Amino acid sequence: xxxxxxxxxxxxxxxxxxxxxxxxxxxxxxxxxxxxxxxxxxxxxxxxxxxxxxxxxxxxxxxxxxxxxxxxxxxxxxxxxxxxxxxxxxxxxxxxxxxxxxxxxxxxxxxxxxxxxxxxxxxxxxxxxxxxxxxxxxxxxxxxxxxxxxxxxxxxxxxxxxxxxxxxxxxxxxxxxxxxxxxxxxxxxxxxxxxxxxxxxxxxxxxxxxxxxxxxxxxxxxxxxxxxxxxxxxxxxxxxxxxxxxxxxxxxxxxxxxxxxxxxxxxxxxxxxxxxxxxxxxxxxxxxxxxxxxxxxxxxxxxxxxxxxxxxxxxxxxxxxxxxxxxxxxxxxxxxxxxxxxxxxxxxxxxxxxxxxxxxxxxxxxxxxxxxxxxxxxxxxxxxxxxxxxx
Amino acid sequence: xxxxxxxxxxxxxxxxxxxxxxxxxxxxxxxxxxxxxxxxxxxxxxxxxxxxxxxxxxxxxxxxxxxxxxxxxxxxxxxxxxxxxxxxxxxxxxxxxxxxxxxxxxxxxxxxxxxxxxxxxxxxxxxxxxxxxxxxxxxxxxxxxxxxxxxxxxxxxxxxxxxxxxxxxxxxxxxxxxxxxxxxxxxxxxxxxxxxxxxxxxxxxxxxxxxxxxxxxxxxxxxxxxxxxxxxxxxxxxxxxxxxxxxxxxxxxxxxxxxxxxxxxxxxxxxxxxxxxxxxxxxxxxxxxxxxxxxxxxxxxxxxxxxxxxxxxxxxxxxxxxxxxxxxxxxxxxxxxxxxxxxxxxxxxxxxxxxxxxxxxxxxxxxxxxxxxxxxxxxxxxxxxxxxxxx
Numbered sequence: 001x002x003x004x005x006x007x008x009x010x011x012x013x014x015x016x017x018x019x020x021x022x023x024x025x026x027x028x029x030x031x032x033x034x035x036x037x038x039x040x041x042x043x044x045x046x047x048x049x050x051x052x053x054x055x056x057x058x059x060x061x062x063x064x065x066x067x068x069x070x071x072x073x074x075x076x077x078x079x080x081x082x083x084x085x086x087x088x089x090x091x092x093x094x095x096x097x098x099x100x101x102x103x104x105x106x107x108x109x110x111x112x113x114x115x116x117x118x119x120x121x122x123x124x125x126x127x128x129x130x131x132x133x134x135x136x137x138x139x140x141x142x143x144x145x146x147x148x149x150x151x152x153x154x155x156x157x158x159x160x161x162x163x164x165x166x167x168x169x170x171x172x173x174x175x176x177x178x179x180x181x182x183x184x185x186x187x188x189x190x191x192x193x194x195x196x197x198x199x200x201x202x203x204x205x206x207x208x209x210x211x212x213x214x215x216x217x218x219x220x221x222x223x224x225x226x227x228x229x230x231x232x233x234x235x236x237x238x239x240x241x242x243x244x245x246x247x248x249x250x251x252x253x254x255x256x257x258x259x260x261x262x263x264x265x266x267x268x269x270x271x272x273x274x275x276x277x278x279x280x281x282x283x284x285x286x287x288x289x290x291x292x293x294x295x296x297x298x299x300x301x302x303x304x305x306x307x308x309x310x311x312x313x314x315x316x317x318x319x320x321x322x323x324x325x326x327x328x329x330x331x332x333x334x335x336x337x338x339x340x341x342x343x344x345x346x347x348x349x350x351x352x353x354x355x356x357x358x359x360x361x362x363x364x365x366x367x368x369x370x371x372x373x374x375x376x377x378x379x380x381x382x383x384x385x386x387x388x389x390x391x
Numbered sequence: 392x393x394x395x396x397x398x399x400x401x402x403x404x405x406x407x408x409x410x411x412x413x414x415x416x417x418x419x420x421x422x423x424x425x426x427x428x429x430x431x432x433x434x435x436x437x438x439x440x441x442x443x444x445x446x447x448x449x450x451x452x453x454x455x456x457x458x459x460x461x462x463x464x465x466x467x468x469x470x471x472x473x474x475x476x477x478x479x480x481x482x483x484x485x486x487x488x489x490x491x492x493x494x495x496x497x498x499x500x501x502x503x504x505x506x507x508x509x510x511x512x513x514x515x516x517x518x519x520x521x522x523x524x525x526x527x528x529x530x531x532x533x534x535x536x537x538x539x540x541x542x543x544x545x546x547x548x549x550x551x552x553x554x555x556x557x558x559x560x561x562x563x564x565x566x567x568x569x570x571x572x573x574x575x576x577x578x579x580x581x582x583x584x585x586x587x588x589x590x591x592x593x594x595x596x597x598x599x600x601x602x603x604x605x606x607x608x609x610x611x612x613x614x615x616x617x618x619x620x621x622x623x624x625x626x627x628x629x630x631x632x633x634x635x636x637x638x639x640x641x642x643x644x645x646x647x648x649x650x651x652x653x654x655x656x657x658x659x660x661x662x663x664x665x666x667x668x669x670x671x672x673x674x675x676x677x678x679x680x681x682x683x684x685x686x687x688x689x690x691x692x693x694x695x696x697x698x699x700x701x702x703x704x705x706x707x708x709x710x711x712x713x714x715x716x717x718x719x720x721x722x723x724x725x726x727x728x729x730x731x732x733x734x735x736x737x738x739x740x741x742x743x744x745x746x747x748x749x750x751x752x753x754x755x756x757x758x759x760x761x762x763x764x765x766x767x768x769x770x771x772x773x774x775x776x777x778x779x780x781x782x
Contacts, residue, residue, distance in 0.1 A: 050475065050564025057474060079479075080469045083448060083577050084441065088470075088558055091482040091614035127618040128625065163564060167479055168618075173441025173554060173579060175650055177621050186474050188564060210606030215599060217619045223482035224615035227518040227559075228608045230568050234519065259566055 022067030025060065025132040025183075027139035032147065035075040044153050047191040049337060050161060054148035054187045058140055061169075062130045064179035071140050073147060076186065082171040092168025092178050093223035094123035097336045098289075099159040100145050100187075100390070102152045103380035108145055108160075110388045111378045113138045115289045120164060122287075123220040128177035129166050137164065141185055142390040148187060149391065156379070157192025161337070193338040198362040200344035200355075201333075203245040203257060204236035205316055211246040211256060212284040219283050226259065233258055243333070245316070245346060248284060252316040252348075255279050260333035260341060261291040264319060265366050267327045273308055274329060276366060280311040290334040293386070294370045301373070316348045323353040330364025331355045339374050340367040413458030416451060416523040416574075418530035423538065426466040435544050438582040440728060441552060445539035445578045449531055452560075453521045455570035462531050464538060467577065473562040483559025483569050484614035485514035488727045489680075490550040491536050491578075491781075493543045494771035499536055499551075501779045502769045504529045506680040511555060513678075514611040519568035520557050528555065532576055533781040539578060540782065547770070548583025552728070584729040589753040591735035591746075592724075594636040594648060595627035596707055602637040602647060603675040610674050617650065624649055634724070636707070636737060639675060643707040643739075646670050651724035651732060652682040655710060656757050658718045664699055665720060667757060671702040681725040684777070685761045692764070707739045714744040721755025722746045730765050731758040 035055045042052055057076045061069040086092045096116040101109045117134025124131045141162060145152070152160040164185045168178030209232045211225070212218020218225055229244075236244040243258035256262055256279075266275045276298050279285050298309045322328040323346075333341035342363040346353045357364055377384040426446045433443055448467045452460040477483045487507040492500045508525025515522045532553060536543070543551040555576045559569030600623050602616070603609020609616055627635040634649035647653055647670075657666045667689050670676050689700045713719040714737075724732035733754040737744045748755055768775040 078471045080471050089486050090617035092618045128621045213604035215601030226481035227483045230519045
């Protein structure tokens with residue numbers, strides 16, 4: 001397929017030219033239409049990630065000619081789009097994943113929402129969708145949360161998953177920068193990721209598919225990065241593993257696990273120190289908010305006489321060698337949904353490598369430690385500027 | 392973001408288990424609902440690629456529990472989808488681009504539709520969307536074309552662009568294989584790509600972004616491959632070029648142009664022979680139907696004493712060197728929309744390299760030759776098994 005280079009050329013120039021005159025996203029313009037048919041709430045134990053949604057959603061339309069339109073909170077309901085809309089054909093779409101937590105005072109808290117807004121804008125810029133003033137969007141999300149606050153479940157591990165989404169809605173099959181977009185936010189109440197306690201996962205290293213590449217878009221939260229991930233996960237599942245381990249290059253650099261960042265803990269045989277390690281942000285790694293939080297907390301709280309915290313390249317071969325020499329201490333995935341996902345086993349190069357767990361438990365010590373650190377901030381158990389009360 | 396590995400695990404196993412029991416796509420079940428509000432047709436000279444559509448569209452729903460549902464031809468109209476539908480979040484989407492041509496007898500012809508169907512299925516399999524029996528889908532497309540045949544414009548360069556699209560429609564934010572999908576086909580009447588004769592384009596080699604990589608999905612016609620392409624095209628446009636030239640790796644291998652395959656013609660200083668060259672299908676190159684057709688026709692029709700036709704790796708450095716030594720004969724993009732897009736200039740590494748054109752014209756000899764070969768088949772001027780009459 002190809003479209004008229006000349007049509008596109010004109011369109012690109014127009015896009016660029018008009019960017020400065022656009023109306024910015026403005027939370028003060030919010031219009032609210034309350035539902036007349038409130039949903040009955042599911043019992044907490046029946047909540048499934050991303051399957052039920054709150055009564056309302058936030059929508060804001062963007063038009064290249066004018067900018068951001070009137071933000072609306074209205075009853076959750078279907079989107080109606082022309083079948084030629086560019087989101088269906090060229091994956092003009094991105095999202096964020098964040099959560100609202102109810103603290104012991106009944107207040108609703110967001111965890112580092114500014115990080116999600118910054119990444120939202122990075123993702124948008126990469127695929128020529130409009131960016132927003134992040135603080136305005138946080139205000140709008142806060143209004144949505146206040147209206148639907150009865151959906152935020154109480155208790156440890158419970159939260160309201162928030163999904164800001166931005167899609168290109170221009171009609172027409174020409175491949176170019178979208179001139180229309182829709183920003184919307186939907187919310188789903190979720191229970192603990194591990195309802196009966198941690199459950200460590202087994203990984204299969206994927207050797208035939210590569211998630212991301214330098215110069216690609218693997219560091220952005222674009223829809224484009226997700227659909228191609230399913231087949232490798234399915235292959236891993238067929239072989240009895242819960243997730244796949246993404247490698248990069250002939251060196252077999254470890255990059256991510258399924259749709260999570262990943263951390264390893266090694267023991268240094270020479271110094272006796274332990275090392276918490278994850279891949280560096282080189283453009284192939286999703287810039288996870290949980291990843292960043294773990295690194296910052298670990299650097300702040302771990303004893304530097306006993307620990308090194310490193311963002312560096314490391315390979316599956318290095319992990320295998322460490323495992324064989326008793327220097328692999330633990331490993332875990334990290335992400336908004338689970339915070340941490342302890343790893344018990346990695347299949348790589350025809351061998352199975354056991355990853356140590358605390359004896360009798362389904363987690364490693366560091367995984368549980370950072371998960372507790374983060375949960376205490378998320379639920380307001382400890383004070384932190386990372387936790388923002390919205391009501 | 393991460394979702395429950397255990398939920399996904401069960402879902403993957405279920406997907407695999409049920410695949411064999413599914414109802415296949417069956418054109419004999421077609422139900423037709425004709426529009427009661429036929430559109431007025433645009434004057435031929437006002438047709439813009441992918442901007443106006445015919446009266447009807449084809450839709451078929453897929454459900455993992457049962458398989459393909461009843462194919463329907465119905466009035467062209469909006470799709471209504473839950474805001475949590477997986478097409479909006481994880482880019483479960485793919486498409487094809489093909490054209491219907493009206494021949495001098497008034498018959499409607501498709502060009503190698505089996506190639507589009509094969510690629511459709513490859514794309515679908517890669518992102519765990521359902522595949523189809525390609526001949527059944529061609530039958531359904533043919534019925535749509537017969538119903539909307541008055542929209543197929545007559546005359547050289549005119550055609551009806553056909554857009555088969557497959558999207559995942561499962562509601563819910565878990566990242567897994569979609570359990571519901573929608574196949575739809577929309578059609579847009581189009582005029583000549585070059586209404587006033589060929590117009591050669593200028594390219595900017597992109598050095599900061601990579602379109603595709605080994606182990607990625609760049610050879611599939613997924614939406615995921617398109618949104619990330621716009622920014623480099625915009626950058627090229629800012630610098631006065633109509634398209635960007637995609638390179639790969641430190642070697643600067645030439646891969647594609649914008650959203651087209653690309654061919655170069657070199658002269659061999661030693662043998663005096665000319666070489667028609669394009670990048671090999673190594674997983675990073677879209678398997679273009681026009682690309683394949685050009686290669687097959689060139690191998691069949693060019694005098695082997697004068698020509699070599701090669702699928703091989705070649706770099707921007709090689710092109711630059713050939714240009715400097717007078718051995719660069721011509722270059723052109725290839726794709727369904729334009730058939731060929733002659734190239735007049737390439738900006739690479741801070742230099743501008745002129746690409747020769749026929750004196751006084753906006754095309755090179757080989758570009759025009761293959762375009763004429765293919766058009767003659769598409770419009771039924773010459774007999775070919777590649778052209779399929781559908782009515």
